[in-house]
Each structure stands twice: as structure tokens, then as C-alpha cells.
Amino acid sequence: MKINKHSVDPIGAKILRTPQKVASGVVLGSLSEMVLEEALRTHDLDxxxxxxxxxxxxxxxxxxxxxxxxxxxxxxxxxxxxxxxxxxxxxxxxxxxxxxxxxxxxxxxxxxxxxxxxxxxxxxxxxxxxxxxxxxxxxxxxxxxxxxxxxxxxxxxxxxxxxxxxxxxxxxxxxxxxxxxxxxxxxxxxxxxxxxxxxxxxxxxxxxxxxxxxxxxxxxxxxxxxxxxxxxxxxxxxxxxxxxxxxxxxxxxxxxxxxxxxxxxxxxxxxxxxxxxxxxxxxxxxxxxxxxxxxxxxxxxxxxxxxxxxxxxxxxxxxxxGIESVTGSLVIGKSADLVFIDKDLTQLSAEQIAKSTVLLTMLQGGITYQHEKALPMTSGSNSMF
Missing domain, CATH: 3.20.20.140 (Metal-dependent hydrolases)
Structure with a gap:
């Protein structure tokens, strides 16, 4: 790919130029994507x-x-x-x-x-x-x-x-x-x-x-x-x-x-x-x-x-x-995607919310993350969203 003073801007792109119409080396939009694609063709994904x-x-x-x-x-x-x-x-x-x-x-x-x-x-x-x-x-x-x-x-x-x-x-x-x-x-x-x-x-x-x-x-x-x-x-x-x-x-x-x-x-x-x-x-x-x-x-x-x-x-x-029919709220029939937190967020200041700890993360009813503080879990002590 060569760019010179006669190059035309591709669709969805701009070549930045000096007042003398010389390409500055900065490209915007789809042209940067083209350049990246050229580079990726010679570098297989590891x-x-x-x-x-x-x-x-x-x-x-x-x-x-x-x-x-x-x-x-x-x-x-x-x-x-x-x-x-x-x-x-x-x-x-x-x-x-x-x-x-x-x-x-x-x-x-x-x-x-x-x-x-x-x-x-x-x-x-x-x-x-x-x-x-x-x-x-x-x-x-x-x-x-x-x-x-x-x-x-x-x-x-x-x-x-x-x-x-x-x-x-x-x-x-x-x-x-x-x-x-x-x-x-x-x-x-x-x-x-x-x-x-x-x-x-x-x-x-x-x-x-x-x-x-x-x-x-x-x-x-x-x-x-x-x-x-x-x-x-x-x-x-x-x-x-x-x-x-x-x-x-x-x-x-x-x-x-x-x-x-x-x-x-x-x-x-x-x-x-x-x-x-x-x-x-x-x-x-x-x-x-x-x-x-x-x-x-x-x-x-x-x-x-x-x-x-x-x-x-x-x-x-x-x-x-487009997945609100299966997740996003606590409704019978939806996926059990739950997050348990060490405090009730609705009772905290913003500063306290930032310091709260995720104790347990569940996806479709299975545990994907469990904090050491979550052992043993005690019902009623945690909030979820």
C-alpha cells in the first residue's frame, strides 16, 4: 500500500496532509483499518x-x-x-x-x-x-x-x-x-x-x-x-x-x-x-x-x-x-446469573460502594468465582444484582 500526494481518500477515510499536499503519515478512519489488515496478513494469530x-x-x-x-x-x-x-x-x-x-x-x-x-x-x-x-x-x-x-x-x-x-x-x-x-x-x-x-x-x-x-x-x-x-x-x-x-x-x-x-x-x-x-x-x-x-x-x-x-x-x-428474556433481573424462569456482595449497596455511600467486595459470581446456576470470604456462605447477609 503506497500513499502519495496523488492518492485519493478511500471511502470512510482521510489522509492528513501538509499545506503542500504531502501526506503527513497520519491516516484516519477506514484507511487505518486497511493498514492494519495489511500488517495482520503477515502475522498469524498466536x-x-x-x-x-x-x-x-x-x-x-x-x-x-x-x-x-x-x-x-x-x-x-x-x-x-x-x-x-x-x-x-x-x-x-x-x-x-x-x-x-x-x-x-x-x-x-x-x-x-x-x-x-x-x-x-x-x-x-x-x-x-x-x-x-x-x-x-x-x-x-x-x-x-x-x-x-x-x-x-x-x-x-x-x-x-x-x-x-x-x-x-x-x-x-x-x-x-x-x-x-x-x-x-x-x-x-x-x-x-x-x-x-x-x-x-x-x-x-x-x-x-x-x-x-x-x-x-x-x-x-x-x-x-x-x-x-x-x-x-x-x-x-x-x-x-x-x-x-x-x-x-x-x-x-x-x-x-x-x-x-x-x-x-x-x-x-x-x-x-x-x-x-x-x-x-x-x-x-x-x-x-x-x-x-x-x-x-x-x-x-x-x-x-x-x-x-x-x-x-x-x-x-x-x-x-437482546438477552433480557434470559438474564438481567431476578425473575422465575430466567438464568441464575447472580452476584453476591458483602454489603447491601442500597444502604451505602458511593465511597463505600467502591470498597465493597464481590463474594460470589454465578452464571446459569454455576459458580464462576468464589471469594475466600464467601466460605461459609450465610443466607441473608449479602446483596445481589
């Missing part, structure tokens, strides 16, 4: 190494009381899918996982749909599901690539002063409509208010054909206030990582302050809000810590109370994953 790391990850999740996760954006064309298939087949998975392959704007819609259809898994009694995709509509606000309805004060890409669309509104609309044909939902990254608007209107069009698709918007930092009611009207979950929004609020001089997304406003319109623990890297934090952090935020960014916070880590994520 399955043993990945499995060793997976065992560490699985234990961390179970210690945190996590029984279900959504894995979004993995390298499904370069061993990512094979990894999850092998784990599900040959190992004790230890938690429920919904794998969401990331769509590529530069690859054909039909070709990707054929691949997705061949991978489809929707048995809710299984621990490995594959019935949603990940779509990155825009970039990141902190990098100047989230798509806004008005220009940045200082544009990262001079030719795109409002930020980038990795999937244009037309492309996104096509994708959500076509995904319905193969029974796939979508986990949609949209940070800027223009990207959120495009996502909501595309979902609105998709809903005219079907109410069954699951849609989640994640990463949202800005929104036009008039659009708050649309989430509940169309059954869209918002995956909310409040740290990102706080950053946006600090820089709100570039946008009307009213456009910074508000958890309080989302809840006012009965939106399904799921709190996020982040990815499995620097930004990951266990649910108890995230709950405590959220409850200490200004009113605009925090959920209403501890009961809503617990729901934001149980039934609401289950709705996002």
Missing part, C-alpha cells in the same frame, strides 16, 4: 498467547461480578472470530459474550452481509452470541473527528471542519435497512451531534420495517435536545461512559452547552441507559467502581439513584444485548 491472556481477562471479569459482555470491533477477518469459536467450543467460557463484528465502509455491503449470515448465532441459551454488528459512524471529539453540526474552532481535517463521517447518513441508512434482512442489530458509535442525528434517523427508517432489531448508541457526547424523546420511542439503548462526556463538557466552548449529552435528560424521557465499564484496557473499571463514580458526578451526568445505577449494569445492558 492462539496460545491469546488464550493465556483470555484466562486472565476471564478471571478479572468474574471477580468483578460480570456474567455477560459485549465484544465490539474485534478483528473478525483476522482470527478474532476463530478465537471466540475456539473458546466456546473447547473451553469453559465463564461468561456470556455477544461478539459484534465491526463493519467496514470500504468493503461491499453484499459481501459483508454474506459473511455475517454465515456467522449468525442467536440461541439465547448459548453463551456465545453473534447477532449484532459494530458501526463507527464518526470519530472522537478529542481528536477533532467526531461529526458536529457546526465547525470546530480548530479543525483537525481542514477539508472537513465539522469532523468526519466514516459512514455517511446515506450509507448508514442502507446498512441498517439491509441488516434487518439478516436479523442483525447494531451497536453504533456516534459522538458528535450530527452523527447521533444520522444514527437516529437511520434507526427510524429501519423501524418502519421491523421492531425486532436491537440498536444501541455508544460514545455519544453531543445531542440536539429535541432528539432526546426518540430513544425511548424507537427502543434504542444508550451506552454511557460518563468520563467521556465530562471531557466534552469541559470543552463545550465549541458547541452550545445545551448539546452536551445529559443522563438526567435521557432518564427524563425513559431512555434505556446502560453504564459502561469501558474496554479491556486503560479505561476499564469494575461495575462497583463505575457505579460509585457515577453516583458522585454532578446531577447532569449521574443516574437518579442507586437503584437506577444497578439497573444500568443489569437489565439495561441485557436489553442492549
Amino acid at each position: 492462539m496460545n498467547n491469546v488464550l493465556d491472556r483470555f484466562e486472565i481477562l476471564a478471571l478479572d471479569l468474574q471477580k468483578s461480578g460480570i456474567t455477560s459482555i459485549g465484544e465490539s470491533g474485534g478483528f473478525w477477518n483476522h482470527g478474532g472470530l476463530q478465537f471466540w469459536q475456539k473458546v466456546a467450543q473447547d473451553y469453559n467460557l465463564g461468561f456470556r459474550v455477544s461478539v459484534r463484528p465491526r463493519l467496514s465502509p470500504f468493503k461491499g455491503v453484499n459481501d459483508q452481509l454474506v459473511q455475517l449470515t454465515s456467522m449468525y448465532r442467536n440461541d439465547l441459551n448459548d453463551l456465545f452470541l453473534l447477532n449484532q454488528v459494530k458501526i463507527n459512524v464518526d470519530g472522537q471529539y478529542r481528536l477533532g473527528t467526531a461529526r458536529l453540526t457546526q465547525p470546530y474552532d480548530k479543525a483537525t481535517v481542514p477539508s472537513e471542519p465539522n469532523g468526519l463521517f466514516y459512514f455517511t447518513p446515506t450509507e448508514l441508512n442502507t446498512w441498517l435497512t439491509r441488516l434487518e434482512e439478516v436479523n442483525f442489530g447494531a451497536y453504533i458509535h456516534a459522538e458528535g451531534d450530527a452523527a447521533v442525528e444520522a444514527a437516529l434517523y437511520s434507526i427510524q427508517n429501519a423501524r418502519r420495517k421491523s421492531d425486532d432489531q436491537r440498536f444501541t448508541i455508544t460514545g455519544m457526547q453531543f445531542i440536539k435536545p429535541v432528539q432526546y424523546p426518540l430513544f425511548s420511542e424507537m427502543g434504542v439503548t444508550v451506552n454511557f461512559l460518563f468520563n467521556a462526556v465530562r471531557h466534552a463538557d469541559l470543552a463545550h466552548d465549541q458547541l452550545n452547552h445545551a448539546k452536551v449529552v445529559s443522563v438526567k435528560s435521557l432518564e427524563h424521557f425513559s431512555t434505556s441507559v446502560a453504564l459502561s465499564s469501558g474496554g479491556f484496557g486503560d479505561h476499564y473499571a469494575p461495575p462497583l467502581k463505575r457505579i460509585a463514580e457515577n453516583l458522585q458526578q454532578p446531577t447532569k451526568y449521574r443516574v437518579k439513584d442507586i437503584h437506577k445505577a444497578i439497573e444500568a449494569y443489569t437489565i439495561e445492558p441485557a436489553k442492549s444485548l
Whole structure:
């Protein structure tokens, strides 16, 4: 792959250039994916190494009381899918996982749909599901690539002063409509208010054909206030990582302050809000810590109370994953996915919640993690969610 001053920006990508039109070496969007794919073609996935790391990850999740996760954006064309298939087949998975392959704007819609259809898994009694995709509509606000309805004060890409669309509104609309044909939902990254608007209107069009698709918007930092009611009207979950929004609020001089997304406003319109623990890297934090952090935020960014916070880590994520019929709440007939904690969270301060200990994690009635303090267990002394 060669890039020079005559290279044309691929679909869903931008090549950053100097004022003299010379490529700077920085690429954005789908082009970075192309570069990575080129590199991965000469480096086979070391399955043993990945499995060793997976065992560490699985234990961390179970210690945190996590029984279900959504894995979004993995390298499904370069061993990512094979990894999850092998784990599900040959190992004790230890938690429920919904794998969401990331769509590529530069690859054909039909070709990707054929691949997705061949991978489809929707048995809710299984621990490995594959019935949603990940779509990155825009970039990141902190990098100047989230798509806004008005220009940045200082544009990262001079030719795109409002930020980038990795999937244009037309492309996104096509994708959500076509995904319905193969029974796939979508986990949609949209940070800027223009990207959120495009996502909501595309979902609105998709809903005219079907109410069954699951849609989640994640990463949202800005929104036009008039659009708050649309989430509940169309059954869209918002995956909310409040740290990102706080950053946006600090820089709100570039946008009307009213456009910074508000958890309080989302809840006012009965939106399904799921709190996020982040990815499995620097930004990951266990649910108890995230709950405590959220409850200490200004009113605009925090959920209403501890009961809503617990729901934001149980039934609401289950709705996002499309598994609320089997988990997410204590209902007869659902899977026994339980977490026992050493104290009653509803009686604790936020600081005390962060210091609470997960004693026992259960998945489908089986114990996946047991703290030494849990021996012996005494009924009535622990809380669960």
C-alpha cells in the first residue's frame, strides 16, 4: 500500500496532509483499518498467547461480578472470530459474550452481509452470541473527528471542519435497512451531534420495517435536545461512559452547552441507559467502581439513584444485548446469573460502594468465582444484582 500526494481518500477515510499536499503519515478512519489488515496478513494469530491472556481477562471479569459482555470491533477477518469459536467450543467460557463484528465502509455491503449470515448465532441459551454488528459512524471529539453540526474552532481535517463521517447518513441508512434482512442489530458509535442525528434517523427508517432489531448508541457526547424523546420511542439503548462526556463538557466552548449529552435528560424521557465499564484496557473499571463514580458526578451526568445505577449494569445492558428474556433481573424462569456482595449497596455511600467486595459470581446456576470470604456462605447477609 503506497500513499502519495496523488492518492485519493478511500471511502470512510482521510489522509492528513501538509499545506503542500504531502501526506503527513497520519491516516484516519477506514484507511487505518486497511493498514492494519495489511500488517495482520503477515502475522498469524498466536492462539496460545491469546488464550493465556483470555484466562486472565476471564478471571478479572468474574471477580468483578460480570456474567455477560459485549465484544465490539474485534478483528473478525483476522482470527478474532476463530478465537471466540475456539473458546466456546473447547473451553469453559465463564461468561456470556455477544461478539459484534465491526463493519467496514470500504468493503461491499453484499459481501459483508454474506459473511455475517454465515456467522449468525442467536440461541439465547448459548453463551456465545453473534447477532449484532459494530458501526463507527464518526470519530472522537478529542481528536477533532467526531461529526458536529457546526465547525470546530480548530479543525483537525481542514477539508472537513465539522469532523468526519466514516459512514455517511446515506450509507448508514442502507446498512441498517439491509441488516434487518439478516436479523442483525447494531451497536453504533456516534459522538458528535450530527452523527447521533444520522444514527437516529437511520434507526427510524429501519423501524418502519421491523421492531425486532436491537440498536444501541455508544460514545455519544453531543445531542440536539429535541432528539432526546426518540430513544425511548424507537427502543434504542444508550451506552454511557460518563468520563467521556465530562471531557466534552469541559470543552463545550465549541458547541452550545445545551448539546452536551445529559443522563438526567435521557432518564427524563425513559431512555434505556446502560453504564459502561469501558474496554479491556486503560479505561476499564469494575461495575462497583463505575457505579460509585457515577453516583458522585454532578446531577447532569449521574443516574437518579442507586437503584437506577444497578439497573444500568443489569437489565439495561441485557436489553442492549437482546438477552433480557434470559438474564438481567431476578425473575422465575430466567438464568441464575447472580452476584453476591458483602454489603447491601442500597444502604451505602458511593465511597463505600467502591470498597465493597464481590463474594460470589454465578452464571446459569454455576459458580464462576468464589471469594475466600464467601466460605461459609450465610443466607441473608449479602446483596445481589
